[in-house]
Amino acid sequence: MANLKVKYLGAEFKNPTVLASGVTGVTAATWRSVVNSGAGGITTKSIWLNEHKGHKNPTIITTEHWMMNAVGLPDAGLEKAIEEINDYAKTKDALGAPLIASIVGGKAEEFAAIAEKMKDLPIDILEINISCPNVEGEFGLPFACVASDAKMVTQAVKKVSGDKPVIVKLSPNVTSITQIANACAEGGADGFCLINTLGPGLYINLETRMPVLANKVGGISGPAIKPLAVKMVHDVYKATKLPIIGTGGVTTGSDALEMMMAGATLVGVGSAVYYRGIDVFRKISNEMNEWCDKNGVKDLSEIIGTVKM
Amino acid sequence: MENKTELPIVLEIKKVINETDDTKTFYFDYTLNSKPGQFVMLWLPGVDEVPISVSYDDGSKFALTVFSRGEASNGICELKEGDKIGIRGPYGTMFNYMEGENLVLVGGGYGSAPLRFLAHEAAKKNCKIDFMMAAKTKTKLLFLDELRAMKNVIIHIATSDGSEGVKGHINETLEKVLKEKKINKIMTCGPELLMKAVGEIGDAAGVQTQISIERYMKCGFGVCGQCVIDPLGIRTCVSGPVMNSKVLNMLEEFGKYTRDAQGKKQYFSNQK
Numbered sequence: 001m002a003n004l005k006v007k008y009l010g011a012e013f014k015n016p017t018v019l020a021s022g023v024t025g026v027t028a029a030t031w032r033s034v035v036n037s038g039a040g041g042i043t044t045k046s047i048w049l050n051e052h053k054g055h056k057n058p059t060i061i062t063t064e065h066w067m068m069n070a071v072g073l074p075d076a077g078l079e080k081a082i083e084e085i086n087d088y089a090k091t092k093d094a095l096g097a098p099l100i101a102s103i104v105g106g107k108a109e110e111f112a113a114i115a116e117k118m119k120d121l122p123i124d125i126l127e128i129n130i131s132c133p134n135v136e137g138e139f140g141l142p143f144a145c146v147a148s149d150a151k152m153v154t155q156a157v158k159k160v161s162g163d164k165p166v167i168v169k170l171s172p173n174v175t176s177i178t179q180i181a182n183a184c185a186e187g188g189a190d191g192f193c194l195i196n197t198l199g200p201g202l203y204i205n206l207e208t209r210m211p212v213l214a215n216k217v218g219g220i221s222g223p224a225i226k227p228l229a230v231k232m233v234h235d236v237y238k239a240t241k242l243p244i245i246g247t248g249g250v251t252t253g254s255d256a257l258e259m260m261m262a263g264a265t266l267v268g269v270g271s272a273v274y275y276r277g278i279d280v281f282r283k284i285s286n287e288m289n290e291w292c293d294k295n296g297v298k299d300l301s302e303i304i305g306t307v308k309m
Numbered sequence: 310m311e312n313k314t315e316l317p318i319v320l321e322i323k324k325v326i327n328e329t330d331d332t333k334t335f336y337f338d339y340t341l342n343s344k345p346g347q348f349v350m351l352w353l354p355g356v357d358e359v360p361i362s363v364s365y366d367d368g369s370k371f372a373l374t375v376f377s378r379g380e381a382s383n384g385i386c387e388l389k390e391g392d393k394i395g396i397r398g399p400y401g402t403m404f405n406y407m408e409g410e411n412l413v414l415v416g417g418g419y420g421s422a423p424l425r426f427l428a429h430e431a432a433k434k435n436c437k438i439d440f441m442m443a444a445k446t447k448t449k450l451l452f453l454d455e456l457r458a459m460k461n462v463i464i465h466i467a468t469s470d471g472s473e474g475v476k477g478h479i480n481e482t483l484e485k486v487l488k489e490k491k492i493n494k495i496m497t498c499g500p501e502l503l504m505k506a507v508g509e510i511g512d513a514a515g516v517q518t519q520i521s522i523e524r525y526m527k528c529g530f531g532v533c534g535q536c537v538i539d540p541l542g543i544r545t546c547v548s549g550p551v552m553n554s555k556v557l558n559m560l561e562e563f564g565k566y567t568r569d570a571q572g573k574k575q576y577f578s579n580q581k
Contacts, residue, residue, distance in 0.1 A: 024534030026572040029542030045534065051571050057358035058350070060528040062315040071533060076573035207319035207393060208354045274532045275313065278547075 002292030003299045004285060006040075008243055008265050009165035009190055011098035011124040013040035015285040016256065016300065020247050020270030021046055021102035021129060021169070021193075022071065024278075028087035035097040038282025041266065042088075042097055043193075046073050046104040046129045047081040049113050055134070056214040061203060067222040067271040068201055070134045070215030073104055078114055082121060089122035098124035100245075102169070104132065106139045108156040119162035126164045128157050131171035131196035133219045144171035144196070147183035154187030167245065170194035170236070172225075177232050178239035185240045192236055193245040193268060195229045197221045222271040225249045230262045237263025237305055251275050253287020263305040315530055317352045317395030323370070325390055329449050332419055333386050334364060334374045337396075341371040344403035345427035346521055346551040349373065350529045352395030353388075357381035360526045362423035362498070362550070363399060374422035374451070400529045402551045404519050408434045410493040413486060413516075415441045415479060415507050417499020421451045423521060424498055432461050439486050441465040443503060447473035480506055487514040494519065496551075502577060505564035508554050518554040522563070525570055535570065538562050 004015040018041040019025060019034045025045040034042060054074030061068050075081070081101070088099055101123040105111040111128055118126055130153050131144035143149040150168065157166050168184045170177055172195040181192060197219025205212050229248025237244055246264025250256050251272040259267050272280045292300055324336040341349070343363045351373060352358040359381045365372035377386045388394060404427050406412055412431055414424040421442055428438055438461060444450050446468050456462055465482045466474025475482055486492065487510065497507045498521035511518030524545040527533035536545035539562040543549075548556075557563050566576045 023532055024537065024544070026534040026568070027537050027539065027542060029539045030534055030537045031542070033537075033542035045572075051573070054527075054570065056356075057527055058317070058352055060315070060530075060532055061317075062313060062530075064313050067532075069532075071527060074535075074571045076569075076571040080573055203316070205317065205319060205354070205395070208395075210354050212317060212352070212395070214357065271532070274315075274530060278531065278544075 002289050002297055004289060006265055006301045008245070009125055009167070011041070013098060013266060014096055015040040015288075016260065016266045017269050017281045017284050018100065018245060018266050019043055019281070020268035021127065023270040023273050028084040031088050031099070032091060032095060034278065034281065035095045037279045038285055039269070040097060040281070041100060043100040043127060043268070044081070044102050046075060046102040046132070047078060047114060048073070048075045048104055049078050049110045051075070051077045058212050058214055061212055062222065062274060065222065066220050066224040067274065068203055068213065068218040068220050069197070070200070070213045070218035072134050072215060073132055078117060082117070085121050085123060092122065100125040100127050102127045102129050104129040108153045111153050112156040112160050115157040116160040119160065119164050123164065126157065126161055126166045127169055127193055128153060128166060129169045129196070131169050133171070133173060133197055133200045134215060137215070142171055144169070144180060145174050147180050150180050151183040151187035154184045154189050158188035165190040167191040167193050169196055171196050172198050172228055172232055172248075178235050181236045181240050185242060189242065191243040191245070192240070193247055194236060195225070195232050195248045198225050198228065221249065222275070223249045223251055226255055230258055233259060233264050234262040234307065234309075250284070251280070253284050253291060256284050256288055257291055257303065260300070260303050261305070261307045265301070265304055315397055315528075317350070317397045319393050319395050322388055322390055322392050322394060325388070328374065328451050331377045332374060332451065334372050335388070336370055336372045338370050340369060341366050341399055343371060343399035345430050346403040346423055347399040347401050348529070348550060349396050349398035349400065351375075351385065352397070353381055353384045354395060356384045358395070360529060362521070363426055364422040365426050365429065374419065376419040397529065400546055402549055404496045404551050406431055406434070406436060406494055409436060411437045411491060413439045413441060413483065413492050413495045415443070415483060415495065415497040415499065415503075416451070417443045417503040418445070418449065419451065420497070420499030420521070424496065425452045425456065427496060428456060428459065428462055432459055436461065438462045439465060439490070439492070441467070441479050441482055443467045443479040443499065445469045478506070479503070480510060483507060483510050487516060492516050497521070501564055502579065508557055512554060512558070519551050520554070520557055521550045522552060523550065524567055535568070535572070
């Protein structure tokens, strides 16, 4: 039995699997149920300052290779989030799974307004989601696609977030992800979560000659995007040396190990909830443990960033 | 790992039946392989996609009964024979019973739709069925002629205005039948407060009650997290819609509130 525990920005995770933002994650009860399914930590669904409506259905479609979604970040706003976070906190110590609050806004001031409240709440890490490709119609190009914007939002959040570590969720839909990551690091980012969904992509139904998603286009996740995610995690790890939550198509223990060798400390799991069920977190941890035992790895965190390039 | 796909297939509507002034049944020639209690996501291209329970499935054709109550269902109810619509599924859990059991089905309003499918399947398995139907008024009662023509099915009716059957709630009828007969299981679908009352009556009589719960859904396959129920955080689309009384008794949310598309609690009118 290898030691699967990892430390990330001051929080201890009993294993490196973390529920990625946007997959289930609407209520504290769900966070608990995901932890009971083996997750080492939880990322909330992205929290807005005020109520935000998502897109109409259909919002999620899948094939065996990819998932495409345009849920559109529905959320009831900060007041409801505070209620859920305080509810989760009652059982957090017993569960032993840190809580990462994902926050989102249309303007830097909105991010800052949420962060200011979050600094006094029982959360472990603040994740700023500046990379959702599904609200472009509403807000234009995501902040994560322009280095100066990414830096500005990071700074605005860091200024008011007290001692909460701040990580930035990066977009793969850029020419140079290291340029964006470096800009966020200059803005004070403590770490990164990457990648957000790819694209957006388009899926057309032949009979109707129409896109199936109500938003027409949607962010691509799932097994197909994993090689890109692994490469980008490695690039950002090399460029910034800041700790990373590696996310994107992780479905098996091998995928998670690969992500860690590329440089991730934690591994985000999202679409795989569909591919392997809600207990995918336990399955991945067990598979990682088996690999460690076979390969004489006593402490899983030894493998972080050990890819020989 | 299984090969999985969740994309709508587009089917032609073969037949449309007007059940009431606001409810229609759409028939499709397609092998859906659904079980009573399961639902499909019905896609009206360019408008929306909504969960609809299956109201008939004989292996070669199936039916969906749609009540006009919003943009999507209103749009669907305007469709005619020959029009096309998208389907994903079937999804979710089913009603469970055994050969030859005595069942009570309690349908409220359009909640009778999945119970109609259940009645046909259970009758094939030699079950004896007391079908209790509650509606506002007699013109809102669904599938009455068809169900009356089935052997092994006894119909009991309650209407709010007394225009057919008992005036008021179906509860007393249920209590009476549970006292008079040996009933193995109760299965219900309808307004949540009606189902809650049915569950309580079933519990008091020591009869297992299976309830088809309704929650706002987006994906239907356990990813979006919109249909979770407190305090267990279970997903209605995967662990439901049909849940048995043992689970329901642990769900403090049941009969109190649901969550809207933004995840905000919306309390039933008799709460708070």
